[in-house]
Amino acid sequence: LKAGAARDHILGVAAVSGRGEAFKSGGRVVKNVTGYDLSKLMANSWGTLAVLTDVTFKVLPAAETEVTLAIRGLLDEAAVTAMALALGSSAEVSSAAHLPERIAARVAGGKHGSDAATLLRVEGFGPSVVYRIEALRKLLAKAGPLEEIAGEASKTIWRDIRDCRPFADSGTRPVWRVSMAPSEAHHMVMALRMQAAVDAFYDWQGGLVWLSMREDDPEADLLRGLIRKHGGGHATLVRASAPHRAALPVFEPPPPHLAALSARLKAEFDPKNILNPGRMAPGAGSATLVQSTEGAAS
Template identity: 70%
Template sequence: MTTFTPSSAAEVLDAVAWAVAEEAPVEVVGHRSKRSIGRPPQTEHAIDLSGLTGVTLYEPEELVLSARAGTPLAEIQRLLAEHNQELAFEPMDYGPLLGAPQGRGTIGGALAANLSGPRRIKAGAARDHILGVSAVSGRGEAFKSGGRVVKNVTGYDLSKAMAGSWGTLAVVTNVTFKVLPAAETETTLVLTGLLDDAAVSAMALAMGSPAEVSGAAHLPETVAARIGAGTLPSGAATLLRIEGFGPSVEYRVRHLRDLFGSGAGLSEVPAEASKILWRVIRDVTAFADGSEKPVWRVSMAPSKAHEMVMALRMETAVEAYYEWAGGLAWLRMEDDSEVDFLRRLMRRFGGGHATLVRASPAVRAAVPAFEPQPPALAALSARLKEQFDPKGILNPGRMG
């Protein structure tokens, strides 16, 4: 087995060129915080980007940051915090859920997995903030796409094509992201004791108001008790996050209080505790139990996701909570006997997108981790793969 550990874009090019010449498939990895998502690796060789690190450009006044692909997200977030800025798409950290240390994810991995967090309902995901990339295709050819300023739109589609490709199209060596000012403060309004259907209605009401909610989640009682001890009242918790300048936050929280009325069981989580709470929600800490019990990430219409979960509960043991105003459900099953049943059930409720985030190697090998694509989209993906990696050199089988 050969493992390449490049520390420059030129060395990445050399490694991919070797793989192409030898027709030897390679696994592309960073710090391996998301390595167990998708099919188990089907390669004997690897390109390890953990040494390809460092911020290459940061212009706070231009709201632009560039970094080599293996740069830890934690390092970038600390740098941005020093200038009161942030990656607005709020990338989650899969590490603890998958049994890896916290803070090991990389900026290249954030793009490859198209990471996002609770703020996706307002700010989008990584693909909505990428400005440019430098990469090496599976043909062994270096290329650049996009620019380093927000107003430069050249090549956006090619940069965005890397988002969610999980290293199967090219080895990204450098990324350029738009960054934004961080909120001065935040408050989370808590509605207590709602069942899933009532919680989804409440979140929809808040999202349709002028309050500019930046996070909307519902934690059933068992999940709320596990992750909100000392922060949340007892019972199920429906959470609405408001971010911005202090007076604006106060005004919008008052607006939501008036909207729901005094009988809604309302309370507030102040700024620092709110930040911790949403980080725990973002990183699915409630299900980070050190096991291989299947965990699914399911996106559906908010009006249907909770109905699907209720039907699922009638058939198998499952624990769930919701983000994105009910449009994202995190599910943990007690065993792996029903992992394929979920997708069949989703079709009964209008369809959606289900990703098997955690499971045993045997289940990952047997069940498609990523949502099977409709024929037209699958054909388009195949053409894209043919253009970028015709010999199937990069991360073969991972998304299959």
């Protein structure tokens, strides 16, 4: 299991540790507060602590209606401002993303053009969605040209954003998943573009940045240094060549005290290091088990 949205919707798990011991955590109902919250730990561990045999999820009903309001032609900084304004309103925007120029053409098969698109998703019952979209139109009337995208077309856009479709067909170019403060992310990307060839798009109001490097070098030190300079965050190397993945910390290197605590957890659950060895750190598999991860997915 990956961290993120799943972590917040897991009610309970049954698993087998690297010691061969079966254990359970949580339960089958929402109100369950007994014992250690091992369910969330398992969701963060990328299979390095135990083999899950049973998982209970909290599920939510699908929205009756979905409409995406697109603002066209904004630069990154203006897009972040517009997304913050929309999410701070009473329109109950459920998702906000920004696709810069040309990146927009790589979503939904290019059906919506290549101009930059700042996307705001509104979901719920039909009359409520109509009212909230109209409220957003009034709020963002001066932001730029507005376009409504409804139904299956809207779902396709957000599915492609979730799956990082714009960078899925770029061969072996390194791809990074960066989580940091939305107000700082576009500044970090601009600084990165001054020193490396990179494509980028933004989800989570700009708090999640997907980066595609145009060369084989993932530029790990440069990227992580700029993230620290702009307020801190997490950078995960999602794709790179095998030599780079073997040589670089794929996950954000944790502070020494968290690394030590993670190593102790790994030793307790999997003392012989037989579960996914090397998955979270070269030769170890225990890098960031207790470090806070990037948050909920869109």
